[in-house]
Amino acid sequence: MNDFSEIENELRKLRPAQPSPILFERIEEAMMNCREGAWSARQSRKPSPYNWLSLGFGLAAAAALVLFAAISMEHQHDGGKEIAQISRESETAPLRSSAKESTSSDKFLPAGATRLVYNTRNE
Amino acid sequence: MQNLASHEDWKSCFSEVAPGLLLFARQWVQSAADAEDIVQEAFVKFWRRNHKIENRALLYTAVRSIALDFIRRDSRRARREASAISETDEFIEPQFEFEDDTQRALAEAIDVLPCEQREVVVMKIWNELTFAEIAGVLGVSQNTAASRYRYALAALRNTLQPR
Numbered sequence: 001m002n003d004f005s006e007i008e009n010e011l012r013k014l015r016p017a018q019p020s021p022i023l024f025e026r027i028e029e030a031m032m033n034c035r036e037g038a039w040s041a042r043q044s045r046k047p048s049p050y051n052w053l054s055l056g057f058g059l060a061a062a063a064a065l066v067l068f069a070a071i072s073m074e075h076q077h078d079g080g081k082e083i084a085q086i087s088r089e090s091e092t093a094p095l096r097s098s099a100k101e102s103t104s105s106d107k108f109l110p111a112g113a114t115r116l117v118y119n120t121r122n123e
Numbered sequence: 124m125q126n127l128a129s130h131e132d133w134k135s136c137f138s139e140v141a142p143g144l145l146l147f148a149r150q151w152v153q154s155a156a157d158a159e160d161i162v163q164e165a166f167v168k169f170w171r172r173n174h175k176i177e178n179r180a181l182l183y184t185a186v187r188s189i190a191l192d193f194i195r196r197d198s199r200r201a202r203r204e205a206s207a208i209s210e211t212d213e214f215i216e217p218q219f220e221f222e223d224d225t226q227r228a229l230a231e232a233i234d235v236l237p238c239e240q241r242e243v244v245v246m247k248i249w250n251e252l253t254f255a256e257i258a259g260v261l262g263v264s265q266n267t268a269a270s271r272y273r274y275a276l277a278a279l280r281n282t283l284q285p286r
Binding site: 004006007008010011012013014015016017018019020023024026027028030031 | 133134137138141142143145146155159162163166167170216217218219220221222225226229230233244248249273276277279280283
């Protein structure tokens with residue numbers, strides 16, 4: 001690199017042409033436009049209250065839907081139990097009456113019969 | 124070292140780097156006005172993205188890419204201008220402020236350097252970029268940047284040596 005120090009010094013003595021004063025004005029103007037543009041962009045990026053409102057409505061609707069689904073599922077579950085109980089009662093009632101003399105109805109439940117009722121009901 | 128975010132900072136930063144930037148842009152365009160357009164666009168973009176002046180390599184990258192875009196966009200006009208210049212020998216604003224004939228000869232020698240060597244010399248001498256920064260701007264290795272610089276200086280020295 002030392003071989004070139006002389007030519008490097010000569011090159012450094014050369015001064016590049018200065019920019020025109022108009023360039024500073026133009027850049028200043030562009031900077032101002034830029035700032036205004038950035039400000040308006042920030043403003044436009046700000047979410048409006050209407051967006052919040054619709055978001056709120058959406059969330060409320062979704063929550064209501066989930067609640068409704070949960071309730072209906074629970075209801076369905078309870079209904080199934082009722083069916084089972086009813087079927088149990090209805091099917092076991094004659095059994096109870098017939099078995100009244102020998103055994104207590106609470107002590108014996110024909111599991112196969114109940115299962116059969118479940119299956120037919122479910123079908 | 125300053126951030127270019129404030130109004131006053133950009134002016135001091137720009138006045139410091141503007142001559143070198145313009146010289147850098149003049150490698151691709153004939154007229155000083157076009158070079159100023161390129162530098163303006165690059166500097167405003169650089170400032171808008173809130174870059175710091177120590178990342179100046181980004182500024183030169185922006186100037187280079189905008190200048191190349193300008194050439195592509197305006198190639199037809201540039202060809203027309205080039206032919207008009209060659210026909211009428213139109214005045215082209217000098218890139219340097221000469222003090223004597225030796226400096227004029229040196230400037231002419233720089234003009235005839237291959238573009239890839241000239242841009243390295245311009246970034247190194249008048250913009251004081253390191254080889255690492257130059258390599259970043261050009262997308263080449265530091266060794267390539269350094270060897271281009273050495274070739275350029277050797278060519279300039281040969282041109283200026285008295286025969």
